[in-house]
Amino acid sequence: MRDVIVIGAGGCGPVAAKELAAQGLDVLLLDGGPRHADPRKEWSLLESDANHLLTGYLRAGPEDRSKPAWYRELPQNSLLWQVAGVGGTTKHYFGNCPRAYPGVFNDYNGPDRDNYDVGHRFPFGYRSLVPYYEWVEATLPVHTAPMGTKETVYFAGCETLGLPVQKTKTTTEASYRPQENAILPPGGNAGRTTDPAKLVYPLATGCTMCGHCIQGCMQPIDVPRNQTARRSTDNSYVPMALTADVWSAGGKAVTLITDAMVTKIHTGQVDGQLSATGVTWRDNATGDKHREDARVVILAGGAVESPRLWLNSELPNPNDWVGRGFTDHHLDLIFGVFDDYIGNSKGPHSSARCDFPGYGGLQNVGIGPAVQAYAMAFSESGVRGQYTNGRGFRGIWDGPTGRLGAEELKDVLLHGLDRILNVVTLTDDDVLPDNRVTLSAMSADENGPVPKVRMDQRGRSERSVRNREFLAYRAVELLHGAGAEKVYRMDLAPMLLHVHSTMRMGTDEANSVLDANAESRAVKRLFVADNSALPNSLGGPNPTLTSQALATRTAETIFQTYFGGDAWVRSQAPVVSTDQRITRRLAQLDL
Numbered sequence: 354m355r356d357v358i359v360i361g362a363g364g365c366g367p368v369a370a371k372e373l374a375a376q377g378l379d380v381l382l383l384d385g386g387p388r389h390a391d392p393r394k395e396w397s398l399l400e401s402d403a404n405h406l407l408t409g410y411l412r413a414g415p416e417d418r419s420k421p422a423w424y425r426e427l428p429q430n431s432l433l434w435q436v437a438g439v440g441g442t443t444k445h446y447f448g449n450c451p452r453a454y455p456g457v458f459n460d461y462n463g464p465d466r467d468n469y470d471v472g473h474r475f476p477f478g479y480r481s482l483v484p485y486y487e488w489v490e491a492t493l494p495v496h497t498a499p500m501g502t503k504e505t506v507y508f509a510g511c512e513t514l515g516l517p518v519q520k521t522k523t524t525t526e527a528s529y530r531p532q533e534n535a536i537l538p539p540g541g542n543a544g545r546t547t548d549p550a551k552l553v554y555p556l557a558t559g560c561t562m563c564g565h566c567i568q569g570c571m572q573p574i575d576v577p578r579n580q581t582a583r584r585s586t587d588n589s590y591v592p593m594a595l596t597a598d599v600w601s602a603g604g605k606a607v608t609l610i611t612d613a614m615v616t617k618i619h620t621g622q623v624d625g626q627l628s629a630t631g632v633t634w635r636d637n638a639t640g641d642k643h644r645e646d647a648r649v650v651i652l653a654g655g656a657v658e659s660p661r662l663w664l665n666s667e668l669p670n671p672n673d674w675v676g677r678g679f680t681d682h683h684l685d686l687i688f689g690v691f692d693d694y695i696g697n698s699k700g701p702h703s704s705a706r707c708d709f710p711g712y713g714g715l716q717n718v719g720i721g722p723a724v725q726a727y728a729m730a731f732s733e734s735g736v737r738g739q740y741t742n743g744r745g746f747r748g749i750w751d752g753p754t755g756r757l758g759a760e761e762l763k764d765v766l767l768h769g770l771d772r773i774l775n776v777v778t779l780t781d782d783d784v785l786p787d788n789r790v791t792l793s794a795m796s797a798d799e800n801g802p803v804p805k806v807r808m809d810q811r812g813r814s815e816r817s818v819r820n821r822e823f824l825a826y827r828a829v830e831l832l833h834g835a836g837a838e839k840v841y842r843m844d845l846a847p848m849l850l851h852v853h854s855t856m857r858m859g860t861d862e863a864n865s866v867l868d869a870n871a872e873s874r875a876v877k878r879l880f881v882a883d884n885s886a887l888p889n890s891l892g893g894p895n896p897t898l899t900s901q902a903l904a905t906r907t908a909e910t911i912f913q914t915y916f917g918g919d920a921w922v923r924s925q926a927p928v929v930s931t932d933q934r935i936t937r938r939l940a941q942l943d944l
Contacts, residue, residue, distance in 0.1 A: 355381045355647040356916065358632055360615045360662070362388075363441020364897050365883045365904040366653035367590035367607075368489070372908040374597035375604040376918055381645060382594065382607050383634050385614035385658075385800075386437025387416035389444075389587070392571040400723035403568040404445070406434070411445050411569060413437045415637040416612040425657060426793040426805040430733065431847035433806055435655065439611060440587030442655075442850075445567045446897060447703040447718075448535040448583050450495045452486055453899045454524055454710045454781075454892030455479040459860065463525075468711030470816075473678070473784040473889045476860040476869035479523075485902035486522070488922050490533075492593075493584040495898070498534040498704035499544065499560060502696035506774055506835050507705040507717045513834025514827065516707055524894075529707035532716070535584035535898075536560050536570075536701055543573060543582075554580070562700040567720060612637040614800045618650060618666040620876055627669070629879035635800060649878045649915050653904070656852040656885040660790045661804040663856070669875040674866050676790035678854045679808055680890040682713065683780035683821045685845050686728050687828035688773055689837025690765055697725075697773045707831075712820045713780040713893025715828050722770050729765070732756035733810050734844040744844065754844040765841075776831060778824040779851070782890040783814040786864070790855050808847050820893075851896050856885035870914075871907040878915065882907045 357373050359366045362384035370382045389395050389410070396403065396410060403411045407422045413435045414422035425433055436442045455461050456469045460478030475482075489495075498504075511529035519528035540558035542551040552561050554576040561572045561582065570583035579592035597604035617633040631646035652659050660676035668675075697719045706716040720728070734744040734755035741755065757765060765773070793805040813821075825842055832840045858881075859865025862874060871886050873879040882904040884896050891899055905922060912918035 355379050355645060357381070357649045357651060357911065358383065358645055358647040359651045359653055359882075360632065361441070361653035361655065361658070361883060362439045362586070362591065362609065362611070363436075363653065363655060363883065364443045364586055365900050366651070367439075367586045367594050368901045368904040369651050369653065369882045369908040370607045371590045371594035371597060371600075372905055373912060374594055374607045375601035376912050376921065377601070377603040377605055378912070378916060379605060380607045381647070382609045383613045383615055383632070384437070384439055384611050385637065386414065386439070386611065388439040388609070388611045389569070392569060396569050396571060398565050398568055400568065400721050404724065411436045417638065424795075424798060424803050426795055426803060428805065428807060429809045429847065431806075431808060431849060432731065433657065433849045435657065439591055439609070440585045443585035443897060444569050444587060446585065447566055447701065448585075449703055449706070449716065449895040450490065450493070450533045450535050450898035451706065451708075451894040452522055452524070453479075453894050454708075456710055457889050457892045458482075465711045469781065469892060470783050470889045473857070473859060473864070475888050476858055482902055482906065484922050485906045486898065488905055489898060489901045493535040493589050495533050495535050496538050498532040498536065498701055499539055499562070500531060500704060501562065501700040502694060503699070503717055503719050503774055504531065504705040506691070506695055507776075507831070510831035510835030511707050514707070514830060519708070524708045524710060527707070527709045529705070532704050532706055534701060534704065535589075537580070537582045537584070549574060560701060564698045564700060564702075564719065564721070566702040567724060610634070615654075615662060616642070616665065616800050618652070618662065618668060618879065620668065623878065626877045627875070628877040640799070649880065649911055651907070651911070652856070652879065652881045653883040655883050656855045657790055657804050657806060659881060659883060659885045660855045661792065661802075664792050665801040671875055672863055674786070674857070674864055676855050677786045678784040678857050678864070679788040679790060679806070679852065680782045680784055680854045681808065681847065681849050682851045682890060682893060683778070683782045683813060683817050684848050684850065685778040685821055685825050686775060686843040687778070687825055687832065688775045688841055689832035689835065690768055690839045690841075691772045691774065691837055693772065693836075695772055695774050697771050697775065698722075699771070708893070709824065709827065710892060711781070712823045713778060715776050715778060715824055715831065718775040718777050720775065722766065725770060725773065725775075726762065726766060728845070729762055729843065730756045731846055731848065732843050733846040737761060737841075754842045756843065757841070774832060774835065774837065776828040778821055778828065779893040779895070780817060780820045780824060781893045782817045782820075784854055784857065784889055785812065785814060788812055806849070808849060810847055851890075853884045853887040853890055853896055856881045857888045858886050859888050870910045871903065880907050880911060
């Protein structure tokens with residue numbers, strides 16, 4: 354019997370696995386997708402090769418790319434963009450690591466307290482999560498992002514909005530700042546040249562400013578895996594988990610099995626309570642099924658697969674909230690076309706942001722030509738100047754919207770990819786019970802009934818729509834203030850990238866699945882450690898840092914509750930500063 358089984362090696366499973374293994378526990382980490390052990394041999398810089406939803410190496414599907422991608426029923430016009438395998442969606446995320454706004458926690462009493470999703474706050478205070486934020490920020494580590502031309506132009510637009518510069522990690526007012534990114538800063542030749550002969554480790558360290566984040570980071574050339582520039586979990590927590598004995602005197606290495614789809618969570622009576630006792634997983638290559646038992650099970654499959662597995666396992670769902678409360682950041686794309694060079698495709702994809710607590714935030718996004726063209730065509734409003742589909746707005750926006758038609762799209766792209774500045778809205782989105790993950794009535798796959806994801810653009814709350822309209826208008830002002838000749842708003846259809854809350858923790862048993870420790874109320878010894886555990890959409894900030902901090906907190910709670918251990922974060926956090934931890938972490942990386 355294992356001590357702990359972790360289901361899912363994406364953005365958060367490896368965090369919990371590494372932390373528990375470092376305390377000496379026997380941890381099994383399972384993932385249904387592949388592990389890309391040698392990205393330079395397995396990946397490319399081609400956008401379609403990486404990001405094609407059916408055949409790309411960064412898809413949601415089994416290791417064998419000749420087999421179909423995993424099917425999810427989407428009854429509305431939407432895109433669910435996720436990645437299977439070790440590292441999960443962090444393999445193509447932008448590394449942005451802002452903290453959640455304090456207003457989404459239950460100890461917040463600021464004058465704008467009622468501007469947030471007041472019925473679905475965190476069941477504990479912001480201050481209590483700060484040590485875990487600091488722990489993750491130091492472990493990855495997180496740094497202030499390097500600046501380039503697109504960030505300089507973005508900040509010029511922020512200044513025309515009258516925003517101050519934010520100088521702290523905690524966001525308390527409308528402000529702008531460089532991103533806090535989980536990307537190692539450029540060192541040596543990195544950022545100074547595009548000559549591949551000079552961008553070989555150790556002549557170059559950290560981010561080489563190549564502009565290919567979304568295809569998966571493998572920079573600099575010949576870099577050891579644990580020193581790869583972008584700190585997706587396959588480059589950071591997974592190497593640590595697989596050598597956990599190095600990080601703690603009493604640690605043990607995690608056992609990692611990939612292409613292993615968990616199809617059932619088993620339960621039984623432990624100490625008189627219904628409890629998780631193990632899992633059955635299926636070998637995707639052979640079809641063979643295996644049973645593993647454990648004292649604790651951690652579900653970390655993500656906001657779609659975690660509720661699917663729960664429902665397929667026929668676990669109790671007494672309040673019918675498993676899968677409900679699906680939130681994202683109600684994304685929209687507003688972009689400006691400039692006469693001058695902007696550098697849209699250069700450097701980290703997103704290195705600048707501004708925040709508007711109570712509404713959400715805006716961040717710049719620089720991407721390649723294929724994803725740029727796709728985003729300009731993925732609208733809910735019809736084709737600009739050709740037709741509309743009746744899509745209207747209940748907010749302050751009254752300008753034209755919609756996807757660019759063939760000639761207009763061609764004109765914009767021929768004007769130059771590097772003369773475009775993209776701004777994306779990250780809206781504080783309300784938890785609503787009818788936005789949810791259920792089991793589809795369509796044919797099951799080899800792993801059981803498939804998930805059905807309902808996230809209708811028209812099913813948003815009035816507050817979510819208001820927030821998106823406010824942010825879109827600020828983005829237009831920002832781009833005009835930065836000097837854009839033309840500004841376009843896409844009115845994106847639901848592009849489900851930041852997805853949260855389908856297994857939400859909460860104070861009220863009537864509308865949450867997990868208690869304040871992220872343990873299931875219905876099944877003991879079963880914890881959730883992924884974005885689905887988040888009680889809300891964080892006020893708008895990118896979710897990964899908060900989910901990883903929460904996974905660290907959950908791991909510590911498991912160790913104390915079920916293995917008689919002591920706290921390791923809370924006991925050290927007041928003694929060692931974040932800066933000291935980052936210095937120590939960089940020394941361990943031998944940069």
